[in-house]
Amino acid sequence: MKKSYTIKDLIFLFLGHIWWIVCAAVVGAAGTFLVSSYVIPQQFQSNISMYVKNSEKQNQEQQGINNNDLTVSKSLVSTYIVILNNDVVMDEVGNQLAKEYTEEELSHYFTLKNGKVTDTSLKACFSMTAVDETEVLKITATTQNAELSASLCNIMADVAPEFLIRVVGAGSVEKIGDAKIYDTPVSPNVTKNTAIGFAAGAMLAILVILVIDFFDNTIKDSSELGEHFQKPMIGEIQSIGGKVKKKDRGTSADRKRKLIYHNSDLPFSILETYKALRSSLNFLVSTSENKIVAVTSASPNEGKSVTVANLATAISETDKTVLLIDADMRKPVQHKNFQVSNKLGLSNVITDASLLDEALHQNVTGTLDLLTAGTIPPNPSELLASKQMAELLDKLKEKYDIILIDCAPVNVVSDVAGMANSIAGVVMVVHYGTTTYAEAEDAVKQLELANCNVLGFVLNEVVHKHSAGYYSNYKYKYKYKYDYQYRTEPSETKSTETAAAEAEADAKHIEGEKQA
Numbered sequence: 129m130k131k132s133y134t135i136k137d138l139i140f141l142f143l144g145h146i147w148w149i150v151c152a153a154v155v156g157a158a159g160t161f162l163v164s165s166y167v168i169p170q171q172f173q174s175n176i177s178m179y180v181k182n183s184e185k186q187n188q189e190q191q192g193i194n195n196n197d198l199t200v201s202k203s204l205v206s207t208y209i210v211i212l213n214n215d216v217v218m219d220e221v222g223n224q225l226a227k228e229y230t231e232e233e234l235s236h237y238f239t240l241k242n243g244k245v246t247d248t249s250l251k252a253c254f255s256m257t258a259v260d261e262t263e264v265l266k267i268t269a270t271t272q273n274a275e276l277s278a279s280l281c282n283i284m285a286d287v288a289p290e291f292l293i294r295v296v297g298a299g300s301v302e303k304i305g306d307a308k309i310y311d312t313p314v315s316p317n318v319t320k321n322t323a324i325g326f327a328a329g330a331m332l333a334i335l336v337i338l339v340i341d342f343f344d345n346t347i348k349d350s351s352e353l354g355e356h357f358q359k360p361m362i363g364e365i366q367s368i369g370g371k372v373k374k375k376d377r378g379t380s381a382d383r384k385r386k387l388i389y390h391n392s393d394l395p396f397s398i399l400e401t402y403k404a405l406r407s408s409l410n411f412l413v414s415t416s417e418n419k420i421v422a423v424t425s426a427s428p429n430e431g432k433s434v435t436v437a438n439l440a441t442a443i444s445e446t447d448k449t450v451l452l453i454d455a456d457m458r459k460p461v462q463h464k465n466f467q468v469s470n471k472l473g474l475s476n477v478i479t480d481a482s483l484l485d486e487a488l489h490q491n492v493t494g495t496l497d498l499l500t501a502g503t504i505p506p507n508p509s510e511l512l513a514s515k516q517m518a519e520l521l522d523k524l525k526e527k528y529d530i531i532l533i534d535c536a537p538v539n540v541v542s543d544v545a546g547m548a549n550s551i552a553g554v555v556m557v558v559h560y561g562t563t564t565y566a567e568a569e570d571a572v573k574q575l576e577l578a579n580c581n582v583l584g585f586v587l588n589e590v591v592h593k594h595s596a597g598y599y600s601n602y603k604y605k606y607k608y609k610y611d612y613q614y615r616t617e618p619s620e621t622k623s624t625e626t627a628a629a630e631a632e633a634d635a636k637h638i639e640g641e642k643q644a
Contacts, residue, residue: 141341142334149333156329157322164316171315172274176281176307178265178288180204181300205258205265208292208301212256212267212284217291218247224283229276237271253280265301274309281307345564350587353558356565357572360584362412362555363405365435367589368398380464386434387465388441389493402442405586409439409555412583413530418552420525421583422455422544424535425557426571431588432557436534437465444494448529453499455543456536457508460501466492473502478516484523497528508536513546521550538571545578553581560590 133141142149211217222245225234231243239249255268269280285303292301347353354361368386388394388402413419423436433456440452453474454462463470472487477499489498505511524531533551535544544554554575558568568585575582 138338141337145333145337148337149330152333153326153330156332157326160325160328161318161322164318164321168316169272170313171270171272172277172310172312173268173270173314174274174277174281174307174310175266175268176285177259177304178267178285178301179304180208180263180265181302204296205263207296208265208288209256209258211292211295212288213251213254214291215247217284217287218250220287220291221250221280221283222247224287225279228279228283237273237276250280253277254284264304269307270314274311278307278309345566346561347558347563347565347568347587348561350585350590353568353585353587357568357582357585359572359582360412362408362584362586363401364587364590365401365405365431366395366398367560367591368395380461383434383461383465386431386438388438389466399442402438405439406442406446409443409530409583413552416552418525418550419528419530420521420533420551421530422533422535422547422551422554422580423557424544424554424571425537425559426539426563426567427537428459428540430537430557430559430563432537433461433465433534435557435586435588436532437462440496440532441493443530443532444496447495449495449497449527451497451499451524451528451531453531453533454501455512455533455547457501457504457511457543458536458541460504462498462534463500466498468492468498468500470500470502473500475502475505475508475511477502477520478511478514481516481520481523484520509541509543509546512543517547518550521547538574539567542574542578544580545574548578548580551580553583555583555586557586557588559588562589 225245226243231240234240234245238245240246253269253271255270257266257268258264259266267281267284269277269284271277271280285307289301350361350364384391386394386398388399409421413421423432423439425432436452440450443450452462454460455474457475460470460473463473466489468489472483474487477484477487487499487502489500492498511517521531533547535547535554538544538556556568556571556575572582
């Protein structure tokens with residue numbers, strides 16, 4: 129869950145969901161357009177102006193009008209507005225309206241009671257105000273019928289003088305012309321409402337995206353992941369694209385399209401990320417005598433089997449001898465990934481060490497040897513924690529430069545814990561946007577309780593939606609990683625020198641590919 133956002137975070141977040149925002153805005157605009165055009169009834173307005181006079185002398189041309197007269201007239205306007213909104217006046221307007229229209233016609237536009245238009249419905253039609261704080265009173269009527277609006281204005285103008293003079297006893301009003309019929313509706317404003325709907329749809333989408341992202345506890349940032357667990361980020365594996373349904377994730381077809389082995393369609397950038405991952409892993413284990421590394425994940429279908437298979441293949445392209453062991457005896461897949469037999473494998477060798485040579489699939493690609501899971505046993509955890517397994521690993525590490533073990537997910541079974549004393553450490557594979565921090569925390573805690581050294585994390589299926597292209601983004605990361613490794617103080621050990629040479633070779637390979 130995010131605790132805070134920067135402007136950059138918000139921009140990237142909204143750009144990443146720009147089509148959702150655009151669709152919501154278009155739906156909002158279309159909805160308000162349809163409602164405004166076909167649901168909300170049209171309203172028509174008409175108005176009439178009345179001049180308020182303080183005394184009869186204002187009619188006399190021979191006498192001037194002083195400022196005091198105008199001030200009194202202005203104050204009378206406010207008084208007249210209050211009087212004209214009185215129920216008595218509205219009753220009279222209703223009576224006059226009934227003389228011009230039938231009860232059936234009025235029932236379409238007003239609320240009727242005992243055959244008469246109610247005062248409340250009439251008041252809702254009228255709007256009275258002084259024009260720019262002058263002594264001119266403007267009466268506006270709004271109804272669903274243009275002719276009816278003009279009639280209301282004219283009736284009010286005719287009724288008003290009698291009531292005003294009788295009640296106030298001072299001043300008078302004079303109608304300035306008659307109300308006109310305007311056939312152009314004043315409401316609804318379709319253009320304005322459509323624009324408001326567009327903006328409202330976009331804002332609603334932005335709000336929903338922000339709320340969902342705020343409460344999203346899945347891992348989507350490698351730097352945050354490393355800081356959260358205080359563990360190094362060994363690498364990021366870019367998503368190769370193509371939407372895969374959750375139920376299809378981890379299936380044979382899904383794995384094969386992501387494998388380096390016999391796959392010419394894998395993007396160049398993906399190949400380079402595994403070479404960078406290879407270099408990072410070499411440096412992590414370069415100072416350790418034990419070169420056995422277990423690769424696991426918190427939960428199933430996070431891509432750890434494909435990751436370890438591709439990592440082993442990438443290492444086999446160097447001069448190092450590498451062994452890949454499929455220790456996931458419940459759901460073994462490495463024999464399918466490399467298209468070899470699983471008749472004999474790890475489970476068989478643990479019970480009978482003499483079968484090792486027969487069970488090993490040598491040089492499946494480059495210098496990579498593969499030991500499949502073998503016959504699925506009833507007690508995988510006990511076999512992996514057995515003395516025979518420890519002795520097997522001791523024997524194999526003398527033969528290979530590095531050994532990678534594909535282990536079952538930590539939060540499902542405790543297989544990897546049984547090998548804690550035999551391995552250099554564990555690499556955790558987490559799936560971008562799927563693995564939650566809670567799941568990763570549970571896995572790390574279990575590994576630490578078993579005294580397993582968590583070497584770091586690999587963020588798998590990363591989606592970079594906002595870079596100028598993944599390759600350009602990748603070049604920057606790779607160059608930084610290489611420079612950092614190259615400038616570290618050289619160790620006297622042969623493994624460190626070899627790792628530095630591999631990193632330099634990888635950098636030259638990138639330059640060669642670019643020139644090509």
